Amino acid sequence: MSEMDGASRNFSFNHLAFVILVVGVVLTAFNVYDFIGGLKDESVNNTLKELNGDCDYEKPKVWIHAKNMETGYLKHVKSVFGRLGFSFGDNTSDWDVLWSHEYPFKELKSMLKGMMPHQKVNHFPGCGFITNKVSLSTSGSTHIPKTFKLPENKNELMEFAQLNPEILFVQKSNSHRGIKVEKLDTMNLDSSQNFVQQYISKPYLIDGYKFDIGVYTILTSIDPLRVYVYSGDVLFRFCPEKYYPFDSEIVNKYVVGDDYLPIWNVPSLKNYYNNLGLSMKDSFDAYLNSIGKAPEKVWNQVYEAIANIYLLKEPYLIESTSHYKNSLNFFEMVRIDFIIDEDLNVFIMEANMSPNLSSAHFPPNQLLYEQVIYNLMSLVGIGTRIQKFGLHHSPDDVEEMQVSFKNLAVEASRCSKKICSSCLAPQCLICKPCLTSNTIEILKNAYLEHENRLSTRRVFPPPMNTTTRRADIDLEKLSPENQLMYHWFQGKCKMDVTWCS
Known part of the structure; x- marks a missing residue:
């Protein structure tokens, strides 16, 4: 056997050994990667369990409470909830959000009195x-046409009509939508179910x-x-x-x-x-x-x-x-x-109370309705940027990451003065030493609303003028709670113009 033949065989053997070694390394690396991936999945799952109180992974649940759901009039409500990762439950499940088309505080009153802190309902009691x-028309607002409740304001109505013969009237009822301009002598002015309102004729x-x-x-x-x-x-x-x-x-x-x-x-x-x-x-x-x-x-x-x-x-x-x-x-x-x-x-x-959100009659309105619902959910913290499973409170470090006290602090020059050390002066109530835990929670919610408001605009507390940082409002007529909320937004406005409106 020549030296060349021996060298050739040695090369072939070494080449084969190298290939086997490489394959072995690749297989080992794959197994290690797969093992580490499994550990990572387990770690993620454990983290999710930890964030959710050591419970199994679950999507947040919405309970949609309405009649005749099969007609599809809440189709867009369901679609937006689905896109936000919600599952659909009912009154027997641990729901996070109750979306009720009807006023829920009659049929569901006893259950809603036992709600957990994280649960949300899409109506306020007394709405x-x-x-x-x-109730709306007789509220006394200057932006509502003059209204007469029947039968108690019948005489006042007749006197007003005599003094203003050019004014037309409509009769309205809570029980139906139909209205029609009529003469007073054709109306039933003795019915407690109706009221008469000035008609805006121009x-x-x-x-x-x-x-x-x-x-x-x-x-x-x-x-x-x-x-x-x-x-x-x-x-x-x-x-x-x-x-x-x-x-x-x-x-x-x-x-x-x-x-x-x-x-x-x-x-x-x-x-x-x-x-x-x-x-x-x-x-x-x-x-x-x-x-x-x-x-x-x-x-x-x-x-x-x-x-x-x-x-x-x-x-x-x-x-x-x-x-x-x-x-x-x-x-x-x-x-x-x-x-x-x-x-x-x-x-x-x-x-x-529950406005029409169905585009069945006018399909181009679909985008409007879905954007309204999406912006609403973002504003109130249902559609959140933080990935959560259920709306239970997050651990303290997660909440701090979203809003800490430094995000709430305002009016440094005022709060550093000696007068605010005792918290007796009303203007000092937004300073840290004077805030109660309940007020801090309220301010955190207000902060998150501002951060998550998307295309919503605050109308109360009213926007502040970007030059004077003041709104056209009579503060003395506001409750102490509303005054504090106003002053806090005013303090944020002074620090950052985006908070002025």
Whole structure:
């Protein structure tokens, strides 16, 4: 055998050995990687269990409580919950969120009195003081047409009508939606189920059509009060027939019904909405700007009217909620409907407790409804950035990561003064030594709402002027809790302009 043959065999043997070695190393590495991956999965699972109180992994649960669900009118509500990772349960499950289409505090009252701190309900006890037509219309707000409750205000109504013979009236009832302009002598003025309201006879028209504006309004807290609106869009609904020549017998000229004229079919607005891709609100604003009118006049009144209504009704909400463990269990979204007159004065027509969120009749409204629901859930902490399984409280370090006291501290120059060392001065109550644990929890919620508000806008406490850092508000008329909340937002505004509105 030559030296060359021996060398060749040795090379072949060494090459084979090297290949076997490499394969072995690769297989070993794969097994080690697989083992480590298993450990990592186990570690993740253990961490999740630790975060959730050593319980098994579960998605947060929503219980949707409504009648005739098979018709699909809550389809978009279910879709958004599903996209946020919720599973669907019922009253027998450990639900995290109760979304009730009906007022839940009659049928479910006893169960809701035993709620755990993490559970959330989409209505406030006593919300009927806002959504009840009689209660809302007789609240005394300057943004509501003059209203007479029957039969106790019958004589006052007749006297007012005699002094103002040009004014028209409509009779309304809590039990039905239909209204019609009528003469007083044809109305039943002795029924306790009805009330009579001044009719705004000179509405602002676009292309000859009367319309209303639905603003989605979110209540997150009472005592102190915090109210937001969804600012990403509003719902415009137009009467299907032109207003003039006016005929009270043709209600489609002045009453918005289910078969309303949508904005995408209104000549002066459809280019903005259809071709330029603007929202309903932005289309309306662009139109007003194009004819030399200021849309800000409308929206400032809208936000003022909403804040005013909730301030007027807050004492009733506080009393109703006092029968439950904690007001932090509740949130609420309603749609408040407005009309404007030819001088751009704004009037509240009604507030809808469970507004229509179905796009079955008008499919283009799907995006509006789903964005409203998504923004609502983000604002109240249901759709959270922190991955959680269930809405149980997170460990302290996770909560601290989201909001710690340094995020709450304001008014350094004031709080460092000697006068605030005793906490006797009212202006010192937002300083750290003077805050109670309950107030700190309230401020943490307010902070997280601001961080998670997306396209919602705070209307109370009202936005602060970015120059003076003050809002046009009479502080002396606010409760101590609302004054403290206002001063805290004012302190945050001084530190960061994004907190001013």
